[in-house]
Amino acid sequence: MPDSEVILRADEITKIYLVGAGVKAVDHLSMEVGRGEFKLVTGPSGCGKSTLLGLLGGLDRPTYGEIYLRDQSYSELSENGLARLRRTEVGFVFQFFNLLNDLTARENVELPMRLVGVQMAEAGDRCADLLSSVGLAERMNHYPHEMSGGEQQRVAIARALANDPAVVLADEPTGNLDSKNSADVMDLFRRLNEERDQTFVVVSHDEAAHDYASEIVHMQDGAICRVEV
């Protein structure tokens, strides 16, 4: 754990899905994420990595335990409060990009800005900057289906950064990309981490991702079994 300000903290969180006798996806897990940290979460399929990411991002609530973003407890937030937190403090990147197919790259990136009330002109400028920073200045007006997988993932990364979030949570961001595009995406993460002091929590099976992380968290059966710094 670096000596930086802790911006995200999970405190003994457990998530139980009420399927049959109940499935414990995350089991009494505690972790901290410092500002500017690049944390990699890894482990076998079904060990609860994505569930953990959903909980950290406020997409779901833990059955037990508490999560804090800076000093804000998630359990004290209403559904609208959590949505506001996702709009302003958290950016998500997914394996299958999850762009809206009816919107262009620029419109996809502008969407989170428009949700927080950024004016059209300002959103356009910021969007152009973001897409330039991920190397897609020339592809702003293209639709997702007109782009390669690597390009779509870079649009998704630009969208995640749209509202300058405290943390970017990425769930298998290279899982659907070839080795070259995977390396490009991880390079982009590292560059954003270094240049913008952007905090990342990345879930990945990819061994190559280990080289980029400042800390590697290994999970097993919903709990942290090992941490490499």
Place this chain on the structure above:
Amino acid sequence: MALMQGPRGSGVPAEGTRPQYPVPGLHDSVTVQVPSLAGYADGHPVWNWDDARSIKLQVIGLFSFRVGEKPYIDEETGSYVRDSEGKMEMVPKYLETEDIFIPEETWWAIWEEIAPEGTSPRAYQFNVVLHDMARAEQVAEDLAGGLPGSTVRSVPEQVMIGQRARGQAGVPADMSTVLLIAMFLVAGLLLVANMYVLIMQRRKEMAILKAVGMSGIQVMGLILVEVLFIGLAGALLGFTAVRLVVTGVLLVSEVTAAEIGLLTLQTGALVVGSSTLMAALFGVLPAYLAMKQTTMEVLRDA
């Protein structure tokens, strides 16, 4: 459509003057059952209904029906009263309804047809045939209100009475309401099913919207707006198609453009309003499902 039957043999025939009825330009038909006068008993006319003639007249308009110059005494309905000098004074009785109008010429044509020489005209029963069956219950109600001494029945009621008299199960008088409710329920359930399929197809899109910061309530609102739009568009399309046909019929019946416009506005507001309300009611369930879906699982899948 209504059957109206007055009290037979009550009252005293008297001469009257022709009231000044406005003559409308609207047309429908009124069938009058006309009995023949068989003679008098105790000063009252005796009517022969066995060979009653049926007279169908092009009559109906849309806005008022007046049974004027009631030439008989009827204490109950006050169709004639004593004046300040104690003389009997004819008070025309008017039947007001928004649906029927019998022009003066037609009314007198009826009298001339049914009244024997030297007697004042009286009709004891007549049928009112409406083109717009949807208004039958309302017309019957208006007629009953306007003629408290008379029996007014709509055709469904009359059929039910007839069937009961023959020991058969009656047709419920409110069958139209039952059918209407059934239709709305079926349409509503179809809407729910369609919206559910739509949401299943678009659950990823909704999960993305939640991930980028929309709340469940906002996603639900989005779905509801979409359902409302679909309901509104469907209602407008359906109403326009049916209204075009109805307007053609009304034009053939020489109903004026202004009246058609008024009818169109009234029924349009009712149909579109109720359909949109129904869409909103039945759209809540699919919208709620969209709100409650587990976002992370949806976004992990390809």
